[in-house]
Amino acid sequence: MNQTPSTTPALSIRDLRKTYDSGGKGSVQALKGVSLDVMPGDFFALLGPNGAGKSTLIGVVSSLVNLSEGQVRIFGTDLVSDRSAAMRLIGLVPQEINFNMFEKPVDILVNYAGFYGVPRGEALARAEVELKRAQLWEKANVMSRTLSGGMKRRLMIARAMMTSPRLLILDEPTAGVDIEIRRGMWKTLKEINAAGTTIILTTHYLEEAESLCRNVAIIDRGRIVEQGPMKTLLAKLDVEGFVLDIEGPPPATLPVIEGATLVATDEHTLDLEMPRAMDLNRVFAALGEGGICVRSMRTKSNRLEELFVRLTGENAQDSTAQPAPQPIA
Secondary structure (H helix, E strand, O other): OOOOOOOOOOEEEEEEEEEEEOOOOOEEEEEEEEEEEEOOOOEEEEEOOOOOOHHHHHHHHOOOOOOOEEEEEEOOEEOOOOHHHHHOOEEEEOOOOOOOOOOOHHHHHHHHHHHOOOOHHHHHHHHHHHHHHOOOHHHOOOOHHHOOHHHHHHHHHHHHHHHOOOEEEEEOOOOOOOHHHHHHHHHHHHHHHHOOOEEEEEOOOHHHHHHHOOEEEEEEOOEEEEEEEHHHHHHOOOEEEEEEEEOOOOOOOOOOOOOOEEEEEEOOEEEEEEEOOOOHHHHHHHHHHOOOOEEEEEEOOOHHHHHHHHHHHHHHHOOOOOOOOOOOO
16 A cells, blocks of 8 residues: 555564574574664664664665565665665665775765766765765865864765765764764754654664654664653653752761662762652652752753663563564654
8 A cells, every 4th residue: 555755654674584694503693573663754763782683773774784584665665676766765874984084075975976876066065065064164175084083973974965865874973972072963963854864873872862862762682672752661761860969068877768769979969769750849858857958950861771771681581572563653
């Protein structure tokens, strides 16, 4: 049945399996029946520990790895039967820097676009747009090997955008860069997504996924163990964490709050963990009775990390479990 553009997933995966031959020592099943949908315009996180199957999944979708079984469609185009058409819809930013360090950034972008049949004049115009968006226009004609690590990462994103992909896949795009550069890249990626490009992100920085992504799938041992809207998944946590900024040093003995955990991390900061249903007024009353004055508080940004550890930990204890993935609405 034909679907309208608004309901056709940007990426549709059904029962995807990948088995590697380990050279006479049997076989290794890297993907064990993965199914998921990523809808157009989404900013989607694919998370999982090392060896979970993320790289294999990205490799299959980007046509770098042949699938063993299953179906992959990019905006309704079948990856196997119409590979060329599907690939024209995708931009890939790999984890490893893989451009010629002795080329200029503008030449890297223009030559890349040329591989996809973009005329040189048009490619030069696109290169200016993308280099300016990546804040690299002033570096357009220097040797790429002179760029900083963060600049090289931004150049790879600019290169992927040269073909105006409808689906942009980012494999650990901020690996090895400091937090200031990372946040600058987040701003660029948000702009790309806001302009209509669907983005799939793999990252080990769970704070990054929580900040950027609206939907998430967690993969472990070749299976999707959880997927859905980010807010829905985080709401499953029954514990909330807060950082409290207090006046003066904490007392030698902290107040005991039944059901909550209170830990001093330095002379002016307390870590608070409490059930989501607990009344904060009761917590502040106990702190006040204990002589602690709270100047400010903020939510800890490790909620996704907690969920991630919980899910992958459960899966490690029961590696035979095969939860049925549900399409993301």
